[in-house]
Amino acid sequence: MNNVLEIRDLATHFFTRDGVVRAVDGVSFDLASGETLGIVGESGCGKSVTALSILRLISPETGRIVSGSIRFDGRELTTLSDEEMRSIRGHQISMIFQEPMTSLNPVLTVGTQIAENIVRHRNLSWSAALDRAHEMLDLVKISDSRRRLDEYPHQLSGGMRQRVMIAIALSCNPRVLIADEPTTALDVTIQAQILGLMLELKEKLGTAIIMITHDLGVIAETTQRVVVMYAGHKVEEAPVEELFARAMHPYTRGLLRAIPRTDADAELAGRRRRLQEIPGIVPALTRPITGCPFAPRCAFVAARCRAERPPLEEPEAGHTVACWEMRRVLEAAA
Amino acid sequence: MSERFSLEVTDLVKHFSVGGGLLRRPRMVRAVDGVSFAIGRGETLGLVGESGCGKSTVSRVVLKLLEPTSGRILLGGVDVTPFRPGAMWPHRRRIQIVFQDPYSSLNPRLSAGAIVGEPLENFGIAAGKEKDERVARLFERVGLHAEDTRKYPHEFSGGQRQRLGIAKALSVNPDVIVADEPVSALDVSVRAQVLNLLIDLQDEYRLSYLFISHDLAVMRHVSHRIAVMYLGRIVEFTDKRTLFSQPLHPYTEALLSAAPVPDPAKKKSRRVVLQGEVPSALQPPSGCHFHPRCPYALPACRSTDPPLIEVAPGHHVACLRRPPGGDPAPLTPSQ
Numbered sequence: 001m002n003n004v005l006e007i008r009d010l011a012t013h014f015f016t017r018d019g020v021v022r023a024v025d026g027v028s029f030d031l032a033s034g035e036t037l038g039i040v041g042e043s044g045c046g047k048s049v050t051a052l053s054i055l056r057l058i059s060p061e062t063g064r065i066v067s068g069s070i071r072f073d074g075r076e077l078t079t080l081s082d083e084e085m086r087s088i089r090g091h092q093i094s095m096i097f098q099e100p101m102t103s104l105n106p107v108l109t110v111g112t113q114i115a116e117n118i119v120r121h122r123n124l125s126w127s128a129a130l131d132r133a134h135e136m137l138d139l140v141k142i143s144d145s146r147r148r149l150d151e152y153p154h155q156l157s158g159g160m161r162q163r164v165m166i167a168i169a170l171s172c173n174p175r176v177l178i179a180d181e182p183t184t185a186l187d188v189t190i191q192a193q194i195l196g197l198m199l200e201l202k203e204k205l206g207t208a209i210i211m212i213t214h215d216l217g218v219i220a221e222t223t224q225r226v227v228v229m230y231a232g233h234k235v236e237e238a239p240v241e242e243l244f245a246r247a248m249h250p251y252t253r254g255l256l257r258a259i260p261r262t263d264a265d266a267e268l269a270g271r272r273r274r275l276q277e278i279p280g281i282v283p284a285l286t287r288p289i290t291g292c293p294f295a296p297r298c299a300f301v302a303a304r305c306r307a308e309r310p311p312l313e314e315p316e317a318g319h320t321v322a323c324w325e326m327r328r329v330l331e332a333a334a
Numbered sequence: 335m336s337e338r339f340s341l342e343v344t345d346l347v348k349h350f351s352v353g354g355g356l357l358r359r360p361r362m363v364r365a366v367d368g369v370s371f372a373i374g375r376g377e378t379l380g381l382v383g384e385s386g387c388g389k390s391t392v393s394r395v396v397l398k399l400l401e402p403t404s405g406r407i408l409l410g411g412v413d414v415t416p417f418r419p420g421a422m423w424p425h426r427r428r429i430q431i432v433f434q435d436p437y438s439s440l441n442p443r444l445s446a447g448a449i450v451g452e453p454l455e456n457f458g459i460a461a462g463k464e465k466d467e468r469v470a471r472l473f474e475r476v477g478l479h480a481e482d483t484r485k486y487p488h489e490f491s492g493g494q495r496q497r498l499g500i501a502k503a504l505s506v507n508p509d510v511i512v513a514d515e516p517v518s519a520l521d522v523s524v525r526a527q528v529l530n531l532l533i534d535l536q537d538e539y540r541l542s543y544l545f546i547s548h549d550l551a552v553m554r555h556v557s558h559r560i561a562v563m564y565l566g567r568i569v570e571f572t573d574k575r576t577l578f579s580q581p582l583h584p585y586t587e588a589l590l591s592a593a594p595v596p597d598p599a600k601k602k603s604r605r606v607v608l609q610g611e612v613p614s615a616l617q618p619p620s621g622c623h624f625h626p627r628c629p630y631a632l633p634a635c636r637s638t639d640p641p642l643i644e645v646a647p648g649h650h651v652a653c654l655r656r657p658p659g660g661d662p663a664p665l666t667p668s669q
Contacts, residue, residue: 042521043492157611187384188548189608192592196607214522217551217594240598258526259596260555274530275555278523281491 004175004208005031005054006071012046012053014063019286023049023063025232028312031176036202036209038223038240040216040255044282045229047212051178054210055095056085073175091121094169098181100161104153110137111149114168121172136167140197159190166198173205180212195222216259220244225318228252231283231293234312238319248321250329251294254278292324300325300332339372339408340509340542341396341429346370346405348388348395352616363615365391367566368405373510376540380557380574382547382589384612387563389546393512396544397431398422410509427457430503434515436495440487440502446473447483450501457506472501476531493524500531510542517552529556550593554578562586565615565623568642571650580662582651584628587664622654630655630665 008028014021024046031037039047052058053065056077070077072093077085097103105113114133118124124132130149137145140163153161162182169177179198183191199222202209211223219226219240226243228236228251236249247253257276280297283289292298295305302325310322323329346369354360366388373379381389394400396407398414406415414425433439440449451469454460460468470480476497487495496516503511513532517525533556536543547553553560554574561571562583570583581587591606610627613619619626625635635654642652645660655665 042523159611187612188550188592189384189588190611191594192607193609195594215594216522216596220596220598221594244596244598255522256596258523260526260529260551261596274533275526277527277530279527281493281524282521 002033003030004033004073005210006069007050007054008069008071010050010053010068010070011066012049012058012063013066016062016286021063021285022232022288023285024053025289026068027227027229027232027234028068029227029234029237031208031210033175033208034202034206035225036199036211036223038219038226039210039212039229040214040219040226041229042214042282044231044285046232047229048180050229051095051180051210051212054178055089055093056080056082057089087121090117090169090174091172092174093176093178094172094174095178095180096162096165096169096182098184100158100165100185101153103165104161106153109150109152110156110164114164114171117168118171132171133167136171137164139170139201140164140167142167158186159193162186162194163197166194166201170201170205170207174207176210177202177207178210178212181214182211183218184213184215191218198222216244216255228255231289232285233289233293233322235294235323236319236321238316238321242316242319246319248315248319248326248329249294249323250298250300250325251278253329253333254297292322298325300329338374340375340410341544342372342406342408342411343392343396344370344406344408346392346395346407347403348391348400349403361616364566364618365615366395366402369561369563369566369568371561371568371571373542373544375509375542376536377559378536378543378545378557380545380547380553380560381563382550382553382560383563384548384589386565386612386615388566388615389563390514392563393431393514393544393546397429397512398426427453427506428508429510429512430506430508431512431514432496432499432503432516435519436492436499437487440495440498442487444486445483446478446485446487446490446498449487449498450483450505453502453506459506468505469501472505475535476501476504477527491524492520493527496520496528497531500528500535504535504539507539508541510544512544512546514546515548516545518547518549525552532556550590562589565612565618567623567652568650569624569652571642572648576649582645582649582656582662583624583653584630584655584665585624588627622652629667631668 010024010027012024014023027050041047054070058064065078111130111133114136115129118129118132134145134149137148142148142163183194223240226240227234230251236252247256258278278297283293291306291308292310295301304324310324312320312322314320346366348366350363350365351360352363369392371379383389395402406413409425409428447469450472451465454465469483473480473482478497517528520528545556557574559573560577561568564585570586581590588606588608608627621637622635622640625631638654640652640654642650643658645651645656645658
């Protein structure tokens, strides 16, 4: 398997009045070419900061990558100059965001915004770039694409804006597409359309995707492998079927049990079942976490969990987990 | 008319006029276009639909935060529709709301204790020491600490703020709570805590919930009966079990099939992906509002507006292809 991205011990911190926020604190994972990797976690777990770090979009006034390495096709990204980084961003690695309205320029037409990216990265004339923009709109299945080229973002619906974002992101055939909550702001029937489109284009173009979401349903339906993050740490990583069938980390297990589901038949029969809660809340990241970040909320917590950070172990091939009490957790499930 | 129902709504209509000017006639948005339902004590009625379907407008109208264009609203058997704000006041206590984003609905300059205690004073229920004691009890009941009363909203996490919002709604002993997307802004692990709290409180106080959400999984968890809305109208209305096991309206079927299932083994086996988007409520399609997106539409659907009828006991559907007593088997696409 050849990896397009290799991330090792990435740490991105923010320096605020309240202290240092360790948003990402030692995260490692690989992205194989053409695969879809999910990063799942709750607000503040560091999933978006990981994505922004890969693209070097952390604002230097507030934070920076303090350590670790990000290798793209063998090239180290953390030490590239801004100029070199600009030639990669939007070209070989591109990104789509949750709210397309805030990432599209309201005073430029759709066609201009797609063509702009193409001209920046490819040796094409403006009219050739506009032709390519037209092709891209057809590719993302925007009807009446010729007319849409001349429209402005406010004239489009939320679903169409997200299609335009995808068209811009894919216009230079990137190797990696990072999608940060791409369907969270959309209605469920439109979400189904957009996710379907992304997977179809991935097959067609061979782009590897990092799908960042809090929604385990989206993870289950779109990804092949999943990284679970909690409080700036990676706590578990596994192939998607394995993760849903045999999650090993108490946090992952808790998440899977806490979601109400549309497919469970049990609760239809009788009384409303109580959802399993994860007690407590996510820890503040302004204080350094000694030990396991999940320890204060964990039912399996032992003295060691509060004192020492658990290392990532690989109890099954391809399935890694960071938990001191893994054996007890697995026994409890059996 | 009976008091079996805490909240009863008949033919509720709310139109907004938009645009318009000196020479231009304003256009009508039929945000809610003839909606009827009743909620019994201790019951949760779920109102589900996508953005713009009118579900939030329904919630504002039943609270009389918006005046209905026509229709009737009965609160505990009392017709409150004609009441002006003054006359409405004694009845306001009976129906309270919990909002989606508790942060924007809590006054940042008031302490948490003052926020929750305010309705008690406003309605003359308790004051002074008695009020403080009731507030402390409410805090504990919703899973906050009594000493948290001195904190301000920004010192709480999202889930705790939603607990505050619930404590505030609960403080005046309402019969009905309108919960408008109460867990949509919360993280998964906290969402479960808040849903469990809402269910426990309902069982304890026999509260009626009008529960509004776009999330079918949440809906399935908390509701007893569910109404599916599309462009201002209820298109299907039945008990939760029937809705999920035997949806009859094509829109319900599409909604259920579009919801991502958190189980990779069940990956999109038979997905109905709807084409197109929800049309503008300014110019709703003729006939059945859903016909341009409906895979089963007949020519008649373009011109005939299907009424919501009871096709099987307790199962109401507005679809020409679902006549009373008809075969509930899945439809076959037209063409």
